[in-house]
Amino acid sequence: MRAPAVVIRSLAVALASASAAFAPLPVAAATPTAPAVTALPTAAPTPPGVVHTHDGAVRGSVHDGYRTYQGIPYAAPPVGALRWTAPRPPSPWTGVRDARHTAPACAQPDGEVRGGSTAEDCLYLNVTAPDAATPARPRPVVVWLHGGGLTTGTGSSYEAHRMAVRGDVVVVTVNYRLGALGFLTRPGLAGSGTFGLADQQAALRYVRADIAAYGGDPRNVTLAGQSAGAYSVCAQLASPSAAGLFHRAIIESGPCSGQPERPFAPSAYPRVTAEAAGTELTAKVGCAQAAHPLACLRKVSPARLLAHQGIDQHPVYGTPLLPKDPASALATGDLRRMPVLLGSNHDEGNVWAAGIMRAGTVVTPETWPDVVRSYTPDPARTPEVIRAYPVTADDGGPVFGAVIGDSNYACPTASTARRLAGRMPVWRYEFSDPNAPRPTTTEPPFPLGATHTTELPYLFDLGGRPRALTEPQKRLADMMIGYWTRFARSGDPNGEGAPRWPRTGVQTLLPDRVGPTRPGMGHHCDVWADQP
Template identity: 70%
Template sequence: MADVRAMVAALAGALALTLPLAAPPPSSAAPVVHTLAGAVRGAARDGYRVFDGVPYAAPPVGALRWTPPRPAAAWSGVREATEPGAACAQPAGEVPGGSTSEDCLYLNVTAPAGASAGRPRPVIVWLHGGGFTSGTGSSYDAHRMARDGDVVVVTVNYRLGALGFLGRPGLAGSGTFGLADQQAALRYVRDNIRGFGGDPRNVTLAGESAGSYAVCAQLASPAAAGLFQRAIMESGPCTGGPARPFAPYAVAPEAAEAAGARFVAAVGCAKAADVPGCLRRVPVARLLAAQGADAQPEYGTRLLPRDPAEALASGRTARVPVLVGANHDEGTIWAAGIMAAGTTVTPANWPEVAGEFVPDPDRAAEVVSAYPVGDTDGGPVFGAVIGDADYACPTLRTGSLFAARGRTWRYEFADPDPPRPLPAPPPFPLGATHTTELPYLFDLGGRPREMTAAQQHLAGTMIGYWTRFARSGDPNGGGAPRWSRSQVQSLAPDRSGPVRPGPGHHCALWATMP
């Protein structure tokens, strides 16, 4: 399963991201901003300004490996902020060639040209996805969102994999180093963003996939209280699904420590007299080779006292406005990866495949009945099962729990043919699968979007919704189709509008699964 997860993660990364192109030329004099640590010089573009590679914490290297983030050291003079910082250590995949850098706690700021300390704009802090093992903030070019939505966007690197989420007794902050990095970035925004033209009192924390799970965790973390005023969650429901074949959810201390013990043994430190010291001497490449395909934050910790799902169900998350949703065909990318690894789905073997997927094999017949497979549609049907079980239905549950306590807006991205720069065609049409909403909000990997006129219009509509929500907690306005809090807003070219929650997703079935 881990090999399949790694392969699918790489496929999903290719679906979302490509190699970067050269940055556009500067349009005027380079802007300089004074932060608490020192001055940074960015670049002015057409209608916006960019500051890349701004350090928000000290490099977690040497003795600081597996410690909570420390403040970045101050500097004299003006620091150049025109190149992104290194991606946090990760295997090859979304980041071509991977990374072995631990000096990676940097953020990137994109601000509209008119933003200033005297006229501050709302701030969106973006947490990238990637199963908590891959990704980097610099993959998300936010200039359209910043310029067209008139907001300041901050994209963040945070520690990944074992370096970010190792659960191990004796390590202060065990299991939550990556989450602590995110909070350090939020504190940096609180203390410095006004100089970039952002409003530190109007911050929206947003993320997709693992980034969305991280938003859930921050909503449940007492240490994050007051660091953001709104939340956007894309394709990462707080409540989880019954099958959870790939999803990086938070885990209990016992499971985190058991996984940590296996990792420590794998890197040769289990019998060391000083296990933390031994771990800090292991080369990064060896750490990456020993870690799993997914990482999972640990709850029952000081930073994350409760499972985010339990915290939401019991009303113990931050009371902020929430915009939450998923894509109509989330699971097709996972089904394609499983089939590429050798699994076939036919009418004859569908009961067996379903039995291996559902948590209670005795109920496989119910899944087969609800999702019948024909001679040619095995992949899409399997994708529908994965998508409903782990995304669509848990997202509706997450949205309902938030709506019972505060202002909540729910969406479903439903473009049946979104742009997808895959290196090779998938085995079947993927539809609006996992990550495909991202090009409507960002230019990914530095490449401009290739869209039809209707898709460009939808992208503008979505940026308008997201940034109006960041401004006021209400996405409505700007002449866009009305978004009702009592329904789900379907987002598709030429037909965006409210729909009844859950049609076609068989959520009544999945609600009864253990």
């Protein structure tokens, strides 16, 4: 059964949009109302959980060993005339802002957020910090960008107290504009194709200005992300306007060498391609013939935009914020130089293969050539791919998953690591737990192994609830948090008696074994070496 390339691409990106829902359990859509502000008596001592920022005081929640502050505005609501404009500073407030409840998720279809969201007033962040508000020395800061194909996701899905407490760091999770509201591109529209990236930079500017109030060190900020969040980190490494906003980078399952020809990556598009998509959206929502199309678009409801936006969402290069494609910047050495920790999961592509197969694609020895031909950017390479990845009677799913995983994740990650390593310190990992908590509630057609998103429950309590881990898996989770946060502290993940992580090779992360392996083991990167 042949699966045309466009069908595979559409299924893949639709799954990408739901990929944040694999990991964080669905969270209810927050009511889009501003948190309450109450008066703080000036003569009284500061109550527990209250910190003073440049915009005003905020009251968080005090837990056993840590504090959380939710729904903190880092930019003005991008509504009305501010839709599709660069983020503006938030309005200061008097009294104490209640930061004990999650803020609205940015507008998105049903998925990670039950029922989706139509909120545009969504530019908020969350802070988790160990309980001492004034530590002996400022703590390193980890700013987390969620995944979800630049179409779904919300910062509040990533409950970070284990990372904050065990690693003695301050963790910030961020909402940013998604879909057409974050990446619309039109001729003459300032900021076209990069509004979501501009939001991320605004959140980093908030961190630089105010994270000291939470005990964080604005001079030691690590920008981290997974999947679309990782591609966003790559874009920020290539963006001139992000200079000085962060000092280290963590890139999980989103290599900087991703290209639009790879159908599972929200990698950057050229402006001309994105403008064509923007023109198509303008026509679909009835604004093409308006005297002022942009003014018309700004009156279209978020729900209508969501209904007509394309499945694909990509940041746009050839723009002031992102002058150069991050993959090209990587190739020419134009990414900002800093320590980088990056990696992928051993069976990254399995969840995509499972989803495509559930949608009707059959993978057998007989159908395999057509499946490969429709999937591979260069169909002339089909014989080479079939030789490297032969399908027998009962292993079609895992083999298809290996093709997707190698071509989109493992091999581009290896390429990214090689190109970066000559210019900056690079630490590469491969998460390989074959029994990691399954990222889908639907029974897959074959075991998914260490597929896309499965490393996340080892770092966060997704959706606010920890996944069930065995004791060896809990030890691995603690070890990973130690590696990640030591890297955030010093640029080197080693220390505290953990197995040594060398600068060469790949640190394999398994519950029963953590240590270096030879690059390329278990993958066929020679097949994809000269692919886009």
